[in-house]
Amino acid sequence: MIKTVEIDVFPQNIEKLDLLRKLAVKKLKLQPRDCKDFRIVKRSLDARKRPIYKIRCEINTVRKFEEQIPIRKILKDVKSAQEVIIIGAGPAGYFAALECIKQGLRPIVLDRGKDVRARRRDLKAIQQDAIVNPHSNYCFGEGGAGTYSDGKLYTRSHKRGNIQHILEILVDHGAKSDILIDAHPHIGSNKLPNIVSAIRETIEENGGQVLFDHWVKELLIHDDKITGVQCANGQEFIAKHFILATGHSARDIYQLLDKHSIEMSAKDFAIGVRIEHPQTLIDEIQYRLKDRGEYLPAASYRVACQVKGQGVFSFCMCPGGLIVPAATAPGELVVNGMSLSRRDSPYSNSGFVTSISVKDLNRKGYSGTFACLDFQKEIEQRFFKNGTGDQQAPAQRITDFVEGRVSSTLPDTSYIPGIYSADMHELLPDFVGDLLKQSLVQLKGRMPKYYTEEAQFIGLESRTSAPISIPRNDNLEHPKLKGLYPCGEGAGYAGGILSACMDGMRVAKAIAQSIAN
Ligand SMILES: Cc1cc2nc3c(=O)[nH]c(=O)nc-3n(C[C@H](O)[C@H](O)[C@H](O)COP(=O)(O)OP(=O)(O)OC[C@H]3O[C@@H](n4cnc5c(N)ncnc54)[C@H](O)[C@@H]3O)c2cc1C
Known part of the structure; x- marks a missing residue:
């Protein structure tokens, strides 16, 4: 019992x-x-x-608990099985590949970027020399945007799949078993690369294939069916089923689909800044202790405000974390947050964003499928153009932001490329700047210690989710292009690592089902 x-x-x-x-x-x-x-x-x-x-x-009270059989031990060799082409080696693509193998299909994963280890050099180049490689950066390359992320494994979309199963797969591949029991599991970007490469080994050991430097540039379409994809190196991959899991930053994929008149639509997303505080201050607010000591983890928080019916909220909060440059092309500036497994940096950061609706943007003159993407791109370029150095980010103390003055000095920061003092109201769209300001005024009343001159805004946080969605029918296939299975965050079906993994598995199961029927 x-x-x-x-x-x-x-x-x-x-x-x-x-x-x-x-x-x-x-x-x-x-x-x-x-x-x-x-x-x-x-x-x-x-x-x-x-x-x-x-x-x-x-x-x-009766016997020992049964031990789980690791997924690696139940997979069978699929070398000669029917092939499924998976575009994108992010969480959605890799978990789709694992599920394909489980279902007796052979996954061939194509990614424009490099393997996790080689990718590290390109991250160093963005951080230290402001060189953005458009195929290998914080979003592109093995493991996708999930590899050098914070590795928070939390999702509210419980309905879409079996979260525990995904956590077990991660543990099978080297994650600490703590993630199976923690209410807010976290891995950390120093641990994720080994886990990602162990997943690749499982895919390859069971007859699947993972190909890096394979940038999908063209779709081969006959009648209303996708029959193949062509990579920039000229290689073609012909199959009956294609999983498109290219993430929210693959703008060229959206352009490619548009070129072929494949139906997509603009999608609401969120935009704002990162807010950075000293971690000790967040610990003090959350734990009411001057020093959290050696046993308590760096404290996290969540804030949400309503201003004139519009929400402003914290997003992807990284306790003891770092702000990183997450642009995917030269000429744009985007920041995001990550942390190491120990979460021991002296800073806490979080997205501080507001939702941008398609309707609002239509009213402001942005139209069509690319309404949100055009807006997103425009602001990212504006933040870049105002920079004094390529990936240096504009920053402002939050108290100065509210009081309308440029900061004469800035607090220290975790953002390695550096920050410079700027008027964020000039850079952000008026309505976004105004909403963020009103929210800070609310927080000043509700959480006086949070509203401090020690905290600063660093911009721009704009890659919160995909600005476009790609439709799919009940079989998870594109309704107008047979054989194409839009998947993960880039298609609008996930918002984070776990939900992307779950979506990858769902899509692979749907393909197996359609073959079986
Ligand atoms: C810095 C940072 C921190 C984050 N922290 C967290 C966190 O703590 N928790 C969380 O849940 N989420 C976090 N996220 C978000 C999370 O990483 C994404 O939601 C998730 O990775 C989406 O998975 P995906 O597989 O759908 O797409 P992606 O991870 O974006 O993967 C897409 C893949 O497709 C490849 N690709 C793109 N275009 C092409 C092409 N044309 N040809 C071939 N390959 C292509 C890319 O190289 C990439 O590998 C973070 C993101 C970033 C950038």
Whole structure:
């Protein structure tokens, strides 16, 4: 029989399994001999009073819990099976590939970028020399935008798939098993590359193929069917099923689909800035402790404001993190956030953004499928043009932003290419600047310590989600182009690593289903 119980544990004790077992046995009023096996199923930090972990445990009073069989052990060789071409080696593409293998199909993954290790050199070039390689950057290359990200594994789209299964696959490939129990699991960008390359090995060991430097530039279409894709190196890949998982930054893919008159539509997205605080200040606000000590993690937060019926919200908050340059082409400036597994940088950063609706942009004169993308691109170029150096980012203390003056000095920052003082109201569209300002005024009342001259805005945060969506029917196929399966964040079906993984698996299952029928 399995009995479940929740125990409260101080942060310094969460790794002491014997103690946790004793506490659980005691709370269930069992004898120690009744506990044949013990496991933790959920762990969350409650910081409302004194920070304490709520730990949900299970005790098996009859036998040991069954061990999960790692996915790698149940996959079969698919070398001679029907091929599915997957464009994009991001979370959606790689999880689609794993699911293809599980379904007895042979995935061939094409990515414009480089493998995780080679990609690192290009990230250094953006950070230190402001050189943006349009095929290898924080968004493009093996593992997609998910590799050098924060690696927060949290999604609200529980309906779309089995989150636990995805976490188990990540653990099978080297992630710490803590992610299976933490309420807000996190991996960190120093750990993700090894996990991503281990997934590639699983794909290849089972007969799949992963090809880097394969930039898909053309679609081969006959009647209303996609029959192949052509890469920039001239190589063609012919198949019956194509998964398009190119992420939200593959603007050339949207252009390519448009050239072939393949239906797409403009999609709401969000735009704003990154807000950076000293981490100690966020810890103090959240934990009400001057020093969080060695056992508590860097504190995170979530804020949301309503201004004239429009929402402004924190996005992809990175405690103990870094702000990084996430542009995918020269001549644009985009920032994003990431963190290492220890989350031990002295800074906290978060997107501070507002939703941009297609309707609003239509009213402002942007029209058609590219309404949101054109707007996004225009602002990114404006932020770039105002730069004093290629990837230097404009910044402003939030107090100065509200009071309408350019900051005479700026706080230190985690953003390696550097920041310079600018009037963010001049760079942001008026309505966005106004909404962000009104939100800060609200937060000044609600969270006085958060509203501080030690915090600054750094811009621009504009790649929050895809500005275009690609339709699909009930079989997850494009309604007008047979054989094309739009997938992941770039097609508008995911908003983060987990949901992209889930979507990749769903699409691969749908292809297997259509072949079986
Ligand atoms: C810095 C940063 C931090 C982030 N932090 C988090 C986080 O903590 N948690 C979270 O859930 N999400 C985070 N995200 C978002 C997350 O990474 C994305 O939601 C996710 O990666 C989307 O997955 P995807 O597979 O749909 O697309 P992507 O990851 O964007 O992958 C698309 C792939 O397609 C390839 N590609 C593009 N065009 C072509 C082409 N023409 N031919 C061949 N290949 C092509 C690209 O090289 C890329 O590898 C972060 C993103 C960034 C940039």
